[in-house]
Amino acid sequence: MSASIGSPFTTDPGWLPYHPTPSRPAFRLPPGAVDAHCHVFGPGAEFPFAPERNYTPCDAGKDALFALRDHLGFERNVIVQATCHGADNGAMVDALHAAGGRARGVATVRSTVSDGELADLHAAGVRGVRFNFVRRLVEPKPDAYYHRIVERIAPLGWHVVVYFEAADLEARWDLLTALPTTVVVDHMGRPDIAAGTGDPGFARFLRLLSEHPRYWSKVTCPERLSVSGPPAYTDFVPFARTVVERFPDRVLWGTDWPHPNLTSHMPDDGHLVDIIPRIAPTADLQQALLIDNPRRLYWSDLP
Template structure:
């Protein structure tokens, strides 16, 4: 028996446009998810939402439609710490995907090595209060110590207003850090204001990579241009050209106002990375160095 979707849930765009911007060969979608399918990969009992099905076949079809070469599949909170759906998708991609898992602090070395062999290269720590009940720092620090010998990184998801209370803890983690969605800045505030300046200072001081993803989550002005998000993403690309990543966030969980056209999200790229060199670093060189070191695109 499958559970019904959360009321008001917005499904992914079934017919995305063909992008006008042609992605460079080897481009990586460095932030996407799979949901189920629920009948095969049940959702976690403790989940905060019940999404639509969005399995690996749909993800790979979108990959090919957009002209993406590879994916980084990030564990969705609706699956909790059961990484089976994500790992199944990574394995099915035949080397063209990597994974970011959610794990519990009691995970053993053998389980971590199994995930590593499957293609997992990081774990996600979620500090968004509406999505998780708690993120005990002692448990997360223990996980970071366990994954460090594997060369993995930690993906951090938090709201901009919470960075001051979290920055000290983040700075103690003994692994590289990857920040989702530019730390979710408030784009109604100045790009050169103190809040975003604090984020840029933190990213510059530590071993931090930043995803310039999800304009649809941050915007107030809306699609198709997401013009209010552009200055923030462009500032990050200019400040950290060798440590920025891009992703679609497909299938776009928990959106309330509009479901983005993934083709238009590709067309957003040249607005934030305005030269071929910056585009290649953002889309190819940086994600390859982080997720497929030693391989060529």
């Protein structure tokens, strides 16, 4: 997909755009369900991508996201700041304002962020910050950098979202376990699916959740983690189901739309929704995963 006319960027060669016509899920989402991990990209002509970005995506703006929300049957979104926008949260905040209370946000901020900027983000609906430790996407900072940010956001009641790969957890253990806020791990810490649920890396991740009750996990991204592939992503299911059943009050689910940096295929978001009853097989688990947990973390101010 080429960049829009007049936009100040050129999409990376070979970039896979999001699925243009996702199916309608066979699984009927319960009223109030939340897509708790998704992004907006641009439009680049209005919200330029960060000069330091490691990838340039195609446009995937708020209108397309909200259309997908309604098509799949979700009521709300949690929009996570994309690394291609760096610490300029403009596109994400614009989407929050347009959502009319039906979206919350997770921002990327620098340690120099002002109190006024944090207050504006909070008023827009931001409830957390994201720390990315995946080196192919960003250059991680010294531990003290992250601690300074946490000191700033903790008084607001915000949480921290962390993105790392399974091999990074041991090296980052001391930093991660020292964070005083609620911490949400993206995509189960990207376990090695091919190694099976008995893999030591996955065991280490489960230990993190067991020993530190302020830790949550997103049971997301079969399209990134699975070896068996679409549409069933069968090998992903036992990992996610293990986390959901062991930690039912600390799990979230999301599409990861528009699925940046995929190279093998672009998932049908309707098929992703149909995985939910396979990883959360009871009505109580689905209620916690899709409604109660995201409401508690992102909409606790509602009556």
